[in-house]
Amino acid sequence: MFKNHIKTAWRHIWRNKIFTFINVVGLSVGLTSFLLIALYIFDEVTFDRFHQNANNIYRLVEHRTTPEGKETKIAGTGYQVSAGAQANLPEVKNAVRLVALGRANVAPSNSTNIFYEDFWISSPGFLQIFDFKLLQGNGQTALKAPHSVIVTEEMARKMFGTTNALGKSIKVDREPTPFLVTGVLKNFPVNSQFSFNLLFSEVTYQDAGFNTDWDSNNFYTYLLLDAKANPQVVSGKINQLVAANRKPDNQDKRQLTLQPLKEVHFNSEGIEGTLGKTGSLTYIYVFSLIAVFVLLLACINYTNLTTALFSKRAKEIGVRKMIGASRKTLANQFLAEAFLTTFISLVLALTLVKLLLPYFNGFTEKQLSLGPGTDYRIWLGTAIIMLLVGGLSGIYPALFQSRLNPLVLFKSKIPVGNDSISLRQFLVVMQFAVSIVMIVATLVVYRQIKYVSTKDMGFTKSQLLVVDINSGKVRQGAETIKNEFAKIAQVKGVTVSSRVPGEWKNLPKVKVTQNNTAPAADHEMFFLGVDDKFLPTYEIELLKGRNFRAGSLADSSAVLLNQTAAHELGITEPSGQIIQIPATNFGSSFDPMPADKPYRVRVVGIVKDFNFQSLREPLAPMVLAFHKNPVHNIDYFTARVSAANMSETIKQMEAVLHNIDQEHLFEYHFLDSQWDLFYREDKIRETIFLMGAALAIFIGCLGLFGLATFAAEQRTKEIGIRKVLGASIQSVVIMLSKDFLKLVFIAAIIAFPVAWYAMHQWLQDFAYRINLSWGIFALAGGIGVLIALFTVSFQAIRAAVANPVKSLRSE
Template sequence: MLKNYFKIAWRNLTRNMMFSTVNIIGLSVALISFLLIAFYVFDELTYDRFHKKADNIYRVVENRKSLEGKERKVASTNYQLTERAKADLPEVKEMVRLGGFGRTNISTENDQNVFYGEYWTSSPQLLEVFDFKLLQGNKGTALAEPNTVVITAEIAKKLYGTTDVINKTIKVDDSIPYKVTGVLADFPSNSQLSFDLLFSETSLDGELRQSFTSDWSSTDFTTYFLLDPGADIKGLENKLTRLVADNRKVGTDKSNYLLQPLTDVHFYSGDIEGNLGKTGSITYMYIFSAIALFILLIACINYMNLTTASFTRRSKEIAVRKVAGALRHNLVAQFLSEAVLTTFISLAIALVSVKFILPAFNEFAGKKFTLGAGTDYRIWMGIGIIVVLVSVLSGIYPALFQSGLKPLQLLKNKIKVGKVNISLRRSLVVFQFTLSIIMIIVTLVVYQQMKYINKKDLGFTKEQLLVVDINSGSVRRNAELIRNEFEKLAAVKNVSITSRVPGEWKNLRKVKVADRQAGTAEVNEMYFLGVDDQFLTTYEIGLAQGRNFIHGSMADSASVMINQTAAKKMGITEANGQLIEMPFSAKRPPFVARVVGIVEDFNFQSLHEPLAPMVLGFRSNPVQLIDYFTARVDPQNMAATIKQMEAVLYKIDPTHLFEYHFLDKQWELFYADDKVKQTIFLAAAALAILIACLGLFGLATYTAQQRIKEIGVRRVLGASMQSIVTMLSKEFLLLVLVAALIAFPIGWWFTHQWLDAFAYRVEVGWWIFLTAGLLAMAIAMLTISYQAIQAAMANPVKSLKNE
């Protein structure tokens, strides 16, 4: 019986090729988009869940409250907290402590294949608590001894061309040899922890380690606890808070400690500083999932619409089956088998297409998806469930509707399409285009926002700025000489030396600032940038009031400039040498400086963030060392200019790599995720419209065929082609208009939710909604017009001859 169902299903598919093609293309496109989005969402939702002990691993977060009452959460702790917690608190079964100590020069033992790498250290337990795959080495001892390092397979091949590198040595900063004791498989794309090199914590030198023995205040280490499954989390948080309070010196910031589940870190760390990995948005997972389901639903609606609209083609078949004794459930099974067959054909096309698309999609999304035997079994289970749901959803209503018709009506061909069926088809068309128009609105707003971001005046000119890293003490000591040599190059217009740059990709230093002459205890938190006298000229930043730093001035080491936002916050209207102080710690006296200038506001962070107060200290300040050269260069012959600058630097330091970035490219990285979302919304809108139009095309074709004799009579009686096209089109266009009116308020709400993430954003004007509505109407009209014009141009004699 089952074989017979599918044989008849195949025969009906091939007999009605136009409707079958529309359904298969629509379902295939929907399944392709669904599978790609499902891959992405699944990967995000399973972040860090590949660790067997993930449910019992917690990250320690310090909620620090300053003496002024300001709070901030930091995903790092002091050294002693982790040491004492493991020893004193029985709930803590094991701990992992990670420390980041900046970048360093890495090479083979014979100084080959040099590159810069992050110097991360770990306590020995990391490879036992976390389930990272170790290709070579022993998990229990790989990080136990001093001067040992675990590297990834990728780095092993980069250094030595092979992964067989156990007991080989690498050099750090040209002198210190480290023995390779482990080789890690490359980290999964959905792991928050990801290192190229991981050094043993015991490798830290004696003086540095000695400082940790009394460290109860720093935030130098990221800490994870493996807890007993029955641990009282709230009670343990209180114990950690009391432990630090009992040992931290009086007069420092107060803290309470939180334990964040490892499985929450990816999605729920937006308000936490110092995250090691990329954070995600659970809201966007809901949005992307909804988009995938909506696109699939639109394709299912197409199937339902076309099948119910064209059931008169099969009226005699249904009648004969019923007269011959077929029960209703037999007919339901037959029609569902057709839906199942259509879905399986569409799925086969979708799987083949996704196989070819995945490499490009992986590059776009920054993932490592594969489709094959190695694909997670849960994805295959999900695909199976979706096939069943799509088949049932697409076929159940047409099956129940068609199987319920009376044989006598079918044989006499007196089938009345009830108002309920017509209303349902209209409602489904409205639903399809409502979703499509919402996607058009969102896409237009995202495009406008990204265009605004790219063109917004940041208060400085970021184009043609080449940023060169200072990676060694010798370059830092000879920075003035190097700057002078850079400036002698024909293509270099200006050069500045700074501690950080606007659009910083590392971290911007924050300082506490008090107006020493105001007589108040108010302390403001501000960002700090160490700059030289060429900073304003190089970056083309305006000086609003006062003076710039003076080249070579020793006195200016105790001078600062502030931006307009900082001046407003402290009530400074004129830069006339007001004294401000920046306290460091109990061991160091505060940095007291004179305000000599007020610079015009400029954006130094992503436009997601509002303008913040900033202090510009002279480059010889005691707060932060210089770390970059920034050169404004002529774009002509850029490669040659870079080579010349590299030669200048190598004269001073031939051992470290010449590392540079173009600042405008770094700024683009701020909005990389937003551009990914823009592409997803654009693709989803295009797919939703495509699938909706396929259905509309099918319905328009069926409507034209059903009214072919009416059209013939109208033509004989003198109706114009224009009136015929209008008659066939107006019903569908009215449905699109209704869809637009429903979509407008929903689209407005969605776009405002997204724009709330930006401190600087466009206004959502009425023209966006008008454009979306008109675009949908135009696309619908183009879809319908082909069949409408073809029907209007048909010879009326041919349409009436069988009457």
């Protein structure tokens, strides 16, 4: 019987090629989009969960509250916190500490090939707690010896031309003794918070003052707890241990908590120093809904088209019932047709996914794959989805069409009650409501990204070439290099600074007090060290006072303030007011300046506010100090260059720098490209929204086409009579189209408040944002109506121009 059902289903599919084509295309598109989004979501929700002990690994997070009530959360602790917990608490089975010490100049010991890499050090527990695969070496001992290092396979190939790097040595500019490669690590998966290329042994630096460090936030700390341990009880014991050893003069209230490793990816908002990319559960829910809706719309279309074209099969089914076919047999036949169509669609969808994955990975920055090595849960889910789609697509025809009376079928008068019409109308409304919400989302995200890309930042970020200062030689010869850069014809201006707007590293903060306030109030402000060419090079407006003077020793104690800082300090006219900077913060906590060297400065100018952070952040107060200051050394050259002959300009600048230091690489980037990275995730979401909107609209159009086909066939004789009585083609088209356009208008009324709320919430992430004007919603609704009108008109015109004689012949 099963074989007979499949054979009959195949004959029916082959006989109705156009009908089959529409169904297969709709289901294939739905399945393809579902599978792509499902792969993306699966990768996100399995972030850091592939470790065998993931359920028992916790990250230490410090919650700090200042006497003024300001709260911060930091993903870092002092060295002794984990060391003490491991030594004193039986619940702590193992611990790992990692710290980043900036970048280092590294090279194979027998080569002059130099690379810049982040300099990470770790305790031996890294390869014992986490299940990262070593291609070579022993994970239990790889980081136990001084001057040992593990490298990723990518780094091994880059440095040695092969992954067979065990036993080779690496020289580092910050250490006279070479490091021995004791392990080659398989490249980190994309869905891991760790992504460095080199990991140096912590024991090499045991004499660096770590043994008394209970207070810093320098170490990323992870603990492996006993499976039966209570994390809250353990964190309480850790806090007691820290309180007994921490310096009593610290005024901040500090408490450590244990965050499960599985929660780090989605629950790190507001936690400073979080490693890797963080995710958003909100977007996971949104993308899941998109995937489910697109697939559900495809199933609805199958049902609509099957019902619309059912009249062509009425006599066939009537004959089957007259010769003894049971309702169960007919239901199984319809389900067999649905499952066969779904299977064909799934095969096509898997092919499309395979073809589209490289492009999908390109813009989502993932490494998704679908093949024999793919997680079994993906394949199991695919099989379940096929069964669900086949069942959902075929269940209505199987239940409805199989129960009709044979006499009714022979007369080709298929009853369609109000309930079924209402159901189809409801489904079309839902289809287009989803489509319109997606259109609004796409328009809003596009306009917001365009807005933040083109907004006046208070400086001109185009054509700014930023060159890294990576060595003491370059820093000492900065004035010479700057002067030589300025001599290049295409260079319009050059400046040096400690950081640049759009900084991707930590932007230092300082505490600022005024001597004329009693008691002196602390103001937290960002800090930037610059020279006299910074304002003209970045084209930042000086509002009041003066700029720094080139070569002036006196200006080493002068500062400029931005408008926000001046307003916070109550300074309206810069006239040499004395302010003091008693403490600095480079990412975790404020450290006092040396008591014997107080940093007092004079305010000589006020500059117009300029955005130096993502536009998600509001303008903040900033102190611009002269580049020769005791807080922060210069780290960058910035040159304003003309667009003409850019490659030659870069070559000349590289030659200038290498005249001073031949050993270090010439690293550069364009500042506007760096700013674009702030909104990279938003652009990914914009693309996914656009794809979802396009697919929802496409499948919605197929649904409308099915309904229009059904309506035209049900009203064939009515249209014929109207035409005989003189109705024009235009009036017939309007008659058939208006009912469907009403559904689209209803869909828009439902969609607009949902879309407004969703996008209003999303825009709250930005300090600077567009207004949700009525024009966006009108445009989205108009697009939906035009698409629906075009889809319905095709079938309506076809019915209107048909010869009425043919439709009335059987009366």
